[in-house]
Amino acid sequence: MAQSTETTDWVSRFADEVIEESERRAGDKAASPATAPVVVVASGLSPSGPIHLGNLREVMTPHLVADEIRRRGYQVRHLISWDDYDRYRKVPAGVPGVDDSWAEHIGKPLTSVPAPKGSAHPNWAEHFKSAMIESLAELGVEFDGISQTRQYTTGVYREQILHAMRHRGDIDAILDQYRTKKAPPKQKQQKPLDEAELEAAEGSGAAAEDDGSFGTAGYFPYKPYCGNCEKDLTTVTAYDDDSTELTYVCDSCGFSETVRLNEFNRGKLVWKVDWPMRWAYEGVVFEPSGVDHSSPGSSFQVGGQIVGIFGGKQPIGPMYAFVGISGMAKMSSSKGGVPTPADALQIMEPQLLRWLYARRRPNQSFKIAFDQEIQRLYDEWDKLDAKVADESALPADVAAHSRAVRTAGGELPRTPRPLPYRTLASVADITAGHQDQALRILSELDPGNPIGSLDEARPRYDKAEAWINTHVPADQRTIVRDEPDAELLKSLDEASQNSLRLLLDGLADHWSLDGLTHLVYGVPKVQAGFPADATPKELPPEIKTAQRTFFALLYHLLVGRDTGPRLPTLLLAVGQERVRALLGE
Numbered sequence: 001m002a003q004s005t006e007t008t009d010w011v012s013r014f015a016d017e018v019i020e021e022s023e024r025r026a027g028d029k030a031a032s033p034a035t036a037p038v039v040v041v042a043s044g045l046s047p048s049g050p051i052h053l054g055n056l057r058e059v060m061t062p063h064l065v066a067d068e069i070r071r072r073g074y075q076v077r078h079l080i081s082w083d084d085y086d087r088y089r090k091v092p093a094g095v096p097g098v099d100d101s102w103a104e105h106i107g108k109p110l111t112s113v114p115a116p117k118g119s120a121h122p123n124w125a126e127h128f129k130s131a132m133i134e135s136l137a138e139l140g141v142e143f144d145g146i147s148q149t150r151q152y153t154t155g156v157y158r159e160q161i162l163h164a165m166r167h168r169g170d171i172d173a174i175l176d177q178y179r180t181k182k183a184p185p186k187q188k189q190q191k192p193l194d195e196a197e198l199e200a201a202e203g204s205g206a207a208a209e210d211d212g213s214f215g216t217a218g219y220f221p222y223k224p225y226c227g228n229c230e231k232d233l234t235t236v237t238a239y240d241d242d243s244t245e246l247t248y249v250c251d252s253c254g255f256s257e258t259v260r261l262n263e264f265n266r267g268k269l270v271w272k273v274d275w276p277m278r279w280a281y282e283g284v285v286f287e288p289s290g291v292d293h294s295s296p297g298s299s300f301q302v303g304g305q306i307v308g309i310f311g312g313k314q315p316i317g318p319m320y321a322f323v324g325i326s327g328m329a330k331m332s333s334s335k336g337g338v339p340t341p342a343d344a345l346q347i348m349e350p351q352l353l354r355w356l357y358a359r360r361r362p363n364q365s366f367k368i369a370f371d372q373e374i375q376r377l378y379d380e381w382d383k384l385d386a387k388v389a390d391e392s393a394l395p396a397d398v399a400a401h402s403r404a405v406r407t408a409g410g411e412l413p414r415t416p417r418p419l420p421y422r423t424l425a426s427v428a429d430i431t432a433g434h435q436d437q438a439l440r441i442l443s444e445l446d447p448g449n450p451i452g453s454l455d456e457a458r459p460r461y462d463k464a465e466a467w468i469n470t471h472v473p474a475d476q477r478t479i480v481r482d483e484p485d486a487e488l489l490k491s492l493d494e495a496s497q498n499s500l501r502l503l504l505d506g507l508a509d510h511w512s513l514d515g516l517t518h519l520v521y522g523v524p525k526v527q528a529g530f531p532a533d534a535t536p537k538e539l540p541p542e543i544k545t546a547q548r549t550f551f552a553l554l555y556h557l558l559v560g561r562d563t564g565p566r567l568p569t570l571l572l573a574v575g576q577e578r579v580r581a582l583l584g585e
Helices: 010-026 053-071 100-105 124-138 148-153 158-166 168-179 195-202 271-282 299-310 341-347 350-358 373-389 395-405 421-431 435-443 460-471 486-491 494-506 513-527 542-559 567-574 576-582
Strands: 039-045 076-082 144-147 213-215 218-220 222-224 234-239 245-250 256-260 267-269 323-326 366-369
Touching: 010 039, 010 053, 010 395, 039 053, 039 271, 053 076, 053 323, 053 341, 053 350, 053 395, 076 148, 124 341, 144 148, 148 267, 158 168, 158 222, 158 267, 158 271, 158 299, 168 218, 168 299, 213 234, 222 234, 222 245, 267 271, 271 299, 341 350, 341 460, 350 366, 350 373, 350 395, 366 373, 373 395, 373 421, 421 435, 421 460, 421 567, 435 567, 486 542, 494 513, 494 542, 513 542, 513 567, 542 567, 542 576, 567 576
Parallel strands: 039 076, 076 144, 323 366
Antiparallel strands: 213 218, 222 267, 234 245, 245 256
């Protein structure tokens, strides 16, 4: 029975629709989930280069829906079609081990292109597939992978290819309806796409919007790869439906041959025909698509008509919006393009990354942070975690949290002691890789319940350390002074000297994260004649100004800058003895 759309999240609503559609196609409603037909959802990924975080939405959207259906007791297949038999279109910029010489392979299948230099993988496609497969495992995504190279080169789609060739006139007529239409006016963007979003837009689809080829013999929805140079720069010049004899000429090297298509396995259907053919062949009920595949005349819309030629139905297919990136400017230029799931998982736990995709409807865009914003995102996540624990979170937020921390197969591994990410980042920054120092500081955060091993804070600590090391510019790293700033200390007026004395006098009794927080915020209050625990409502606005001035003084004396990590964390990291020395005691 469908759940109320007023109390469920977008994943549950799609799960309701997919189950109903699957049962409708089977002809009747199953008595129970156990007797229902296997529900098929699908994703398509082209390993033409690094598979980025925009492409991940192509996987996470059906994964979340499939997982919800699985939780309800149904059998589900989440297919990922690796479009590794697509043509190699261009040499992507900034890929280590790749230079301009790879341009000679443009037009070949991705599985016939050499892997980047130094790769352990046999070809280009396997190199980029492997990185994505590792990330999907860490994210808890269960799927059945299908290599389109294998499907085509072993003849799995032979009957579908012959069928498409017999019905090429029908396919051409459908496509022609859209070829003659003027392109719709471009929708006004709410704001211009940034560089990362433009890159994501360019690579968000599984393949280019290929229609097919025209030659003297007419239209054909099939492209052979050349038997001489392996490229798809070919034109079909003759085809006989009865004998299936096909003749083509290569526009690149001039090679020509005649083959029997009923035994020939070196070619593929063009994209706008290939995609709906697969919907019918696999019985796909749910598959999302990017905005580039969902616009009028594009492959999803046209596929909805072509799929009938193959005896199938178009899947439920929500359009998904782009995924933006913040902090790209700080990323190494050697990375090239948009960051990948592996890049994100280097600096954030799988739960946080899953949550970012789960909490937004597919048609809502969002950004993944590689800059300082990641600290705020983690704060938001930890607050949600606490609300879920004390049962004060809203139902939709509870659902998104549940989808982030577990799948139908169980809980994802998590950090035993999830200390605040910004605190861990500050500690990693200050200690510069010295784990014994990091443990000392972390053990002092909560003296009543001290952390006994860094393993208790892992993997979150390792993610925060990786963020500091790879995404915080060198000029923003924290370097504690070796010697006191004698000149600054000598120039201080009486009020500033008194503020330092109040802080130093309270250090020993407040040596914990909470205690030092209370102390550093309380010093300006006490100096102004207020209790240290006075609330903001009880204080005049001038106190905030005094606090900022006091904090800036401490940063200058400790790290020689106006700002730095949160002062309580910084003080703990520096240690009492060194703090006293740098503050002039």
